Amino acid sequence: EDQVTQSPEALRLQEGESSSLNCSYTVSGLRGLFWYRQDPGKGPEFLFTLYSAGEEKEKERLKATITKKESFLHITAPKPEDSATYLCAVLLLRGFQKLVFGTGTRLLVSP
Amino acid sequence: SQTIHQWPATLVQPVGSPLSLECTVEGTSNPNLYWYRQAAGRGLQLLFYSVGIGQISSEVPQNLSASRPQDRQFILSSKKLLLSDSGFYLCAWSLINQPQHFGDGTRLSIL
Numbered sequence: 342e343d344q345v346t347q348s349p350e351a352l353r354l355q356e357g358e359s360s361s362l363n364c365s366y367t368v369s370g371l372r373g374l375f376w377y378r379q380d381p382g383k384g385p386e387f388l389f390t391l392y393s394a395g396e397e398k399e400k401e402r403l404k405a406t407i408t409k410k411e412s413f414l415h416i417t418a419p420k421p422e423d424s425a426t427y428l429c430a431v432l433l434l435r436g437f438q439k440l441v442f443g444t445g446t447r448l449l450v451s452p
Numbered sequence: 453s454q455t456i457h458q459w460p461a462t463l464v465q466p467v468g469s470p471l472s473l474e475c476t477v478e479g480t481s482n483p484n485l486y487w488y489r490q491a492a493g494r495g496l497q498l499l500f501y502s503v504g505i506g507q508i509s510s511e512v513p514q515n516l517s518a519s520r521p522q523d524r525q526f527i528l529s530s531k532k533l534l535l536s537d538s539g540f541y542l543c544a545w546s547l548i549n550q551p552q553h554f555g556d557g558t559r560l561s562i563l
């Protein structure tokens with residue numbers, strides 16, 4: 342069974358305190374991995390696509406990396422506005438292009 | 453640029469009443485369209501997907517149905533709502549091998 346696990350479930354950081362979020366997956370036929378940010382009461386907002394092990398993508402204070410079994414979202418010197426739930430999702434081909442989501446990491450950055 | 457609209461943002465309905473949620477996409481042609489439900493503390497669950505007009509596939513058996521009357525219009529319906537249909541409903545679109553992009557969701561409460 343395809344499975345995506347995110348850790349930790351919740352993370353509290355002080356402003357400027359860097360950390361990493363983990364997304365591990367057990368799937369067959371991985372076509373790609375996506376990271377999303379979701380604010381309360383809103384739909385997920387796309388951040389990054391990663392297609393193969395060793396790939397890295399950066400945007401402002403966020404950097405996403407990927408190996409064969411997991412992906413990391415590194416947050417460098419976070420600010421309070423980075424507070425959100427971060428979701429990862431794996432793209433599979435199951436007769437159609439299916440996304441399997443993890444349950445997310447709730448990040449709270451305190452000033 | 454592409455945009456996705458979902459409405460209403462919030463809906464309160466009595467048990468047994470019908471439901472119609474609408475989603476439209478602008479700025480692209482022949483997108484794949486998706487309906488998800490997100491329960492609190494849980495990942496996004498795919499309900500329906502569509503690869504073209506009139507082509508609907510269901511991922512899980514349930515009290516809901518979906519229709520795609522036009523290329524960029526996706527409708528989620530029910531004839532009689534159950535208490536268990538409460539949740540946060542999200543519509544998304546994508547092109548082949550590309551990330552899915554989400555609307556801002558509908559918060560559905562069943563009384």
